[in-house]
Amino acid sequence: MPSFDIVSEVNEVEVRNAVDQTNKEVSTRFDFKGSDARVEQAEKVLTVFADNDFQLDQVKDILRTKLAKRTVDVRCLDEGKVEKVSGNKVKQAITVKVGVETELAKRIVKLIKDSKLKVQASIQGDAVRVSGAKRDILQDTIALVRKDVTDFPLQYQNFRD
Template sequence: MPSFDIVSEIDEVEVRNAVEQTNKEVGTRYDFKGSDARVEQADKVLTAFADSDFQLDQVKDVLVNKLTKRGVDIRCLDEGKVEKVSGNKVKQALTVKTGIEGDLAKRIVRVVKDSKLKVQAAIQGDAVRITGAKRDTLQETIALVKKSVDDFPLQYQNFRD
């Protein structure tokens, strides 16, 4: 039976490259001269440091620009709260979300079942597997999920006949 998987993955190499480019640009910009503005990456957590809230927003704008240019969907970024470090310095954690969380997976399964298409949806870890009898039905399901879930980046992989 034909099937495919709905997943949410981010290219970690592109994220690392975007962080390096952000640090390079922040280091050369005149408005950051003499400041401690930078972005650090620890696994899937990006931490933005700056001297003030305004500079923190500027660093995040540069990071978002670089991520977008590298093809990373910025809807996967989950912003933490802004914390004071020492003196006027601030930092903010940006978590890169990968995988489909339980609530979103249940929502996708509910959308597929409510559509009355002749397919089965099953949650498998951090992915959702869709199985159906016809390829056309699976393509209709992809279109339906793309239309109904637009707040999180999804990819459709392992399309098998």
């Protein structure tokens, strides 16, 4: 029985490269001269430091641009709240979301069941497995999910006949 998985993954090497490129550009730009603006990465959390809110927005914009150039979907970034550090310096934690969250997985399964396509969808940890009798129906399911779920980056992997 043919099947495929709906997952959400991020290439961590590309994220690290984008963070390095962002730090390099911030260190060479004239408007950041003498400031403490930078991006630090720890596992799936990126912490953006800056001297004020305007510089924080500038660094985040550079980071998003570098991620987009490296084909990392910026919809997987979850920005936390801006925190004051010492004086007027600020920082913000940005989480890189990996895996299909439970709410989204339930929404995808409900969407597939409501579509009346002859496929079965089940939640498998942080992925959704879809199986059906024919390859054409699975391709219709991929098209349906692509059209309806636009707020989160999804990949379709592990296609088996």
